[in-house]
Amino acid sequence: MTSPLQQKIKIAGPSIVTANRTWDGIVVYRTANKGWSAELADAAIVRNSDEAKVLLAEAVADDVGAIGPYIAPVQVGDDGVIEPGNLREQIRKAGVTIELPAQG
Amino acid sequence: MYAYDEIDRTLVNERVSEFRDQVQRRLSGELTEDEFKMLRLQNGVYLQLHAYMFRVAIPYGTLASNQLRQLAHVARKYDRGYGHFTTRQNIQFNWIKLSDLPDALADLAEVGIHAMQTSGNNMRNVTSDQWAGVAPGEIEDPRIWSELIRQHTTLHPEFSFLPRKFKIAITASDHDRAAIKVHDIGLRLIKSEKGETGFEVLVGGGLGRTPFIGKTIKHFVHGRDLLSYIEAILRVYNQYGRRDNIYKARIKILVHELGIEKFSREVEEEWQHLRNSSLQIDDEVIEDIRSRFIYPAYEKLPHMPDELRQAAAEPDFEAWRKNSVAPHKNPGYSIVTISLKPIGAPPGDATAEQMDALADLADKYSFGELRVGHEQNLALPHVAKRDLPALWKALDKLGLATPNVNLITDIIACPGLDYCSLANARSIPIAQELTRRFANHELANLIGRLHINISGCINACGHHHVGHIGILGVEKNGEEVYQITIGGRADESAALGNLIGPGVKFDEVADVVEDIVEAYLALRERPEELFVDTVKRLGVEPFKERVYATR
Known part of the structure; x- marks a missing residue:
């Protein structure tokens, strides 16, 4: 499989790096202090391909912390609030769009 | 039910330790x-x-009650309290932690359940008719042969690193409930003129990005030669199948590119090296497997018991019975399909x-005993007819008596x-909306048999x-955009559907399906003409005109 670092990186707007945490699989976002957070608000924002490459390389290097890192688009509001940039990321952030069965 | 022996139990337990x-x-x-993937x-x-x-x-879709309880336990303890039955006789849990997986596998191993052959580029779970062993007119129980293949292929090194995943399905009835024509290998159990058990072998079926209906590669392979013939097919595939392009790696592409004649010649040549080898199956092996399938001690019961006669006056019971209850090979019993498709719910989900x-x-x-079908429903395969009214009431209380099979x-x-x-794109919300649109049972009955299948991507x-x-x-x-096809079918007359036109948006899908159904109701020659037969008779055009006239 091609490493994410070998793929051509081209971003069209503000982006983040996201992955799934290794031990439990939950969605996590790469932070500016070289860690992972379950909150999109904590994600480091990159705005050009060079920044994106660096952030992705850091994420890939942390193979124990999280798996499958990739760059995803976001929208950043005037108030600085970060929102997912597409439906897939919206679902990853907010959960399934259907009602789950009540837990017994 | 199939009773595992000590070898199976040891294998499953060792697998858990290894994975832990x-x-x-x-x-x-480390x-x-x-390395871990x-x-x-x-x-x-x-x-x-x-x-x-x-x-x-859930090999060949057969599940014991204690196994289902253990699946419920896994759903409750390690997941979010529910599971999802798939189109290949598996169950999926959606929220499990990697750190919990060894314990979950260990709990399942206690009842002989495992996750081998459910993913990876190897032989997958061999599927079969969910009514195997109980369907009237069945030639013989196909699960015996499914189990033979399962034993032979599980962890077999030659089949553990195939170019791509490989799926086999077996049926032994005239009506194909196992969708054998859309499998890498489809096996139809038949009898020779001498009364010997054998198989019509189909190869190269499959869906995904490049769909094909399987082609008959051999009209009769004797049962004793089944493993050697399958192995010959797999060897040709292993040798020539493409490993450089994941989208062209399935055997269907190889069969298509070589052509069925050349492919079958290659297989035949390979088979000549194998057919008289140790792969030839002794009758004792089959009999040993057969002896491990435990069949119920049926009572001699009336075909039309009083309980059933009295319940027939209850319209809701009758609606469910006509829809969900099928004949059994023993006239005092029935096969009951349990719909996992309540109105407004995700198809195939069941709570703990x-x-x-x-x-x-x-x-x-x-x-x-229970069964799991590829339609994402369950079945109770041995229900005495006298018990049908009581069973219906119990299922209704659980929300599992929707008469929509x-x-x-x-x-x-x-x-x-x-x-x-x-x-x-999303699939489940589309299904939920469609079930709401057609929730009226009289309308659904008026429409008759009509299968809607939804995929969220080209896979x-x-x-x-x-x-x-x-x-x-x-x-x-x-x-999200949705392309609509009509006229496909997965049974013994399997066919691929035809696109009706440009894709439609998420919130238009249910309207489009309503238009298609309205067109069908207007176009069918008589109420008994099924939707798929009307499409076959008239083609796509009248439906296309109806859908796109106002769009």
């Missing part, structure tokens, strides 16, 4: 994800959008509470973009190509 060690080494960083896939563990997904095998309750009902009414709301759908990392886990109405979700300019 692999998970520990992964979590400690194994990288690249194949190991987790060999144990049914995928990574999806929100979490790991754990796929558990429902699983526990169904296990109790299986014990009470079906000799402790084989009707328009009995929808097959993949998990789609709500769960799946490969999906481009076609919802088998949209063979839906009478097929719905494929794709992504276009950041939006």
